[in-house]
Amino acid sequence: METLDIPILSLAVAFILLVIPVAISVRYGLGMIKPLFVSIVRMSVQLALIGIFLKYLFRWNNPYVNTGWITVMIMVAVFSAVRSSSIKIRSIFLPVFISFSVATLTVVFYLNTFVIPLDNVFDARYLIVLGGMLLGNSLRGNIVGISSFYKQLQTDSKHYLYVLSLGASRREALLPYLQESVQLALKPTLASMATMGIVTLPGMMTGVILGGASPEVAIKYQILIMIAIVVSTVTSVVLTILLTERVCIDKFGILRADVFRN
Amino acid sequence: MMKASNKLIEFKNVHLAFDGKRVIQNLSLRINKGDKVVISGKSGSGKSSLLSLVLGFIQPDRGDVLFDGVPVDEKTVWAVRKKVAYIDQDVSLGTGTVQGLFDYVSNLKINTHSGMTLIELMKFFHLDINLFLKEIRQLSGGERQRMAIVTAILLKRNVYFLDEVTASLDKHLKKKVADYFISREDSTCIIVSHDPVWLDNSVVRVFDFEEKKWRH
Numbered sequence: 473m474e475t476l477d478i479p480i481l482s483l484a485v486a487f488i489l490l491v492i493p494v495a496i497s498v499r500y501g502l503g504m505i506k507p508l509f510v511s512i513v514r515m516s517v518q519l520a521l522i523g524i525f526l527k528y529l530f531r532w533n534n535p536y537v538n539t540g541w542i543t544v545m546i547m548v549a550v551f552s553a554v555r556s557s558s559i560k561i562r563s564i565f566l567p568v569f570i571s572f573s574v575a576t577l578t579v580v581f582y583l584n585t586f587v588i589p590l591d592n593v594f595d596a597r598y599l600i601v602l603g604g605m606l607l608g609n610s611l612r613g614n615i616v617g618i619s620s621f622y623k624q625l626q627t628d629s630k631h632y633l634y635v636l637s638l639g640a641s642r643r644e645a646l647l648p649y650l651q652e653s654v655q656l657a658l659k660p661t662l663a664s665m666a667t668m669g670i671v672t673l674p675g676m677m678t679g680v681i682l683g684g685a686s687p688e689v690a691i692k693y694q695i696l697i698m699i700a701i702v703v704s705t706v707t708s709v710v711l712t713i714l715l716t717e718r719v720c721i722d723k724f725g726i727l728r729a730d731v732f733r734n
Numbered sequence: 735m736m737k738a739s740n741k742l743i744e745f746k747n748v749h750l751a752f753d754g755k756r757v758i759q760n761l762s763l764r765i766n767k768g769d770k771v772v773i774s775g776k777s778g779s780g781k782s783s784l785l786s787l788v789l790g791f792i793q794p795d796r797g798d799v800l801f802d803g804v805p806v807d808e809k810t811v812w813a814v815r816k817k818v819a820y821i822d823q824d825v826s827l828g829t830g831t832v833q834g835l836f837d838y839v840s841n842l843k844i845n846t847h848s849g850m851t852l853i854e855l856m857k858f859f860h861l862d863i864n865l866f867l868k869e870i871r872q873l874s875g876g877e878r879q880r881m882a883i884v885t886a887i888l889l890k891r892n893v894y895f896l897d898e899v900t901a902s903l904d905k906h907l908k909k910k911v912a913d914y915f916i917s918r919e920d921s922t923c924i925i926v927s928h929d930p931v932w933l934d935n936s937v938v939r940v941f942d943f944e945e946k947k948w949r950h
Contacts, residue, residue: 639842
């Protein structure tokens with residue numbers, strides 16, 4: 473199966489479809505036209521740039537450059553995850569960075585070493601693309617995980633203090649909040665996995681098939697990527713909570729007010 | 735020769751401010767083992783902060799808080815919390831069923847309780863045994879308060895911090911609760927309350943939180 477390239481002009485024709493959401497927005501006064509176009513433009517520009525960038529990244533395929541780029545990707549993911557919580561970025565940047573790196577890189581290198589028959593585990597095509605996929609999912613999980621963990625501790629603070637007064641250890645007192653946050657963070661991933669192939673035909677598979685691979689190969693990659701996503705999401709959410717908790721909760725077991733943004 | 739100390743809790747020149755507002759200024763206060771102390775003062779004056787200081791929920795800006803002769807700090811506070819039974823003003827028992835709460839409490843490493851005493855105590859405080867299967871949020875204010883009291887007693891600790899524990903009880907039960915704690919000779923009780931039911935006897939000492947001195 474050949475990959476059918478899309479001529480640039482034809483791609484422009486795809487943009488004509490946007491007339492539909494614009495018309496709907498006008499008809500129902502959704503006020504969505506500006507945010508829609510901002511997002512469309514951002515998406516197009518970012519992808520165009522990354523397309524060019526990846527072309528060179530694949531051409532050079534230099535382990536150092538690849539490692540450098542994945543570090544940048546992790547840093548951006550960490551910033552977005554922390555920014556969506558109510559905690560100051562400088563308080564927990566490092567613990568979240570460690571959590572994301574450990575969770576993503578362990579899984580990617582495991583796959584690149586033991587599952588995909590690669591000569592070079594730093595191969596950009598696998599390191600960057602797989603890493604990005606896992607990071608994106610970890611990010612989604614962590615946005616839910618961190619926010620819910622600390623928000624619950626804040627809104628439930630009276631009960632949390634009561635539990636401490638009962639003589640609970642730090643671990644015992646925090647465990648219910650950890651459990652709830654991790655379960656919450658993992659729900660979307662588990663739900664989409666359970667309906668995969670029937671309801672969701674995942675982006676990666678669509679891309680691989682359209683890109684010319686056979687469905688059999690696409691499915692094998694998809695199974696592999698879903699396992700990797702679950703493993704790295706659970707690991708990163710739990711690690712993030714465990715590592716940030718050491719910073720955000722003092723030695724008395726009390727949430728520190730000074731790590732939160734006002 | 736050192737005399738065995740009778741002191742249980744001591745505040746030494748304690749200063750505490752909240753959001754720039756002075757709550758406690760240069761407070762020194764000593765509570766002995768077996769004392770029954772009522773902390774009295776207007777609501778919102780920060781009386782409860784005395785209990786929070788001993789439990790390490792807040793730290794003084796200056797001064798020391800001692801428990802059993804040891805300063806309460808990030809290391810010792812965990813042991814202090816295992817010696818005190820605390821009932822907070824809002825009776826924050828959490829969510830889930832009453833049974834779930836007891837299971838949780840008795841599963842904490844430090845705690846053990848026997849089923850017999852639980853049922854006896856519930857009867858003693860006029861609580862229907864069927865409450866056990868209810869959701870905590872279905873309980874009335876008074877029922878929640880008494881459940882918290884039962885929980886605290888089951889912890890079998892010698893020190894009780896009781897923050898407004900009689901607020902939503904009727905006259906008869908208020909008396910019952912107050913008498914129960916005041917008559918426990920071996921227990922130390924610090925009671926934050928402006929309920930006159932606690933003052934009806936000669937054992938209790940009253941500390942005026944606003945004047946910062948013993949009333950009698």
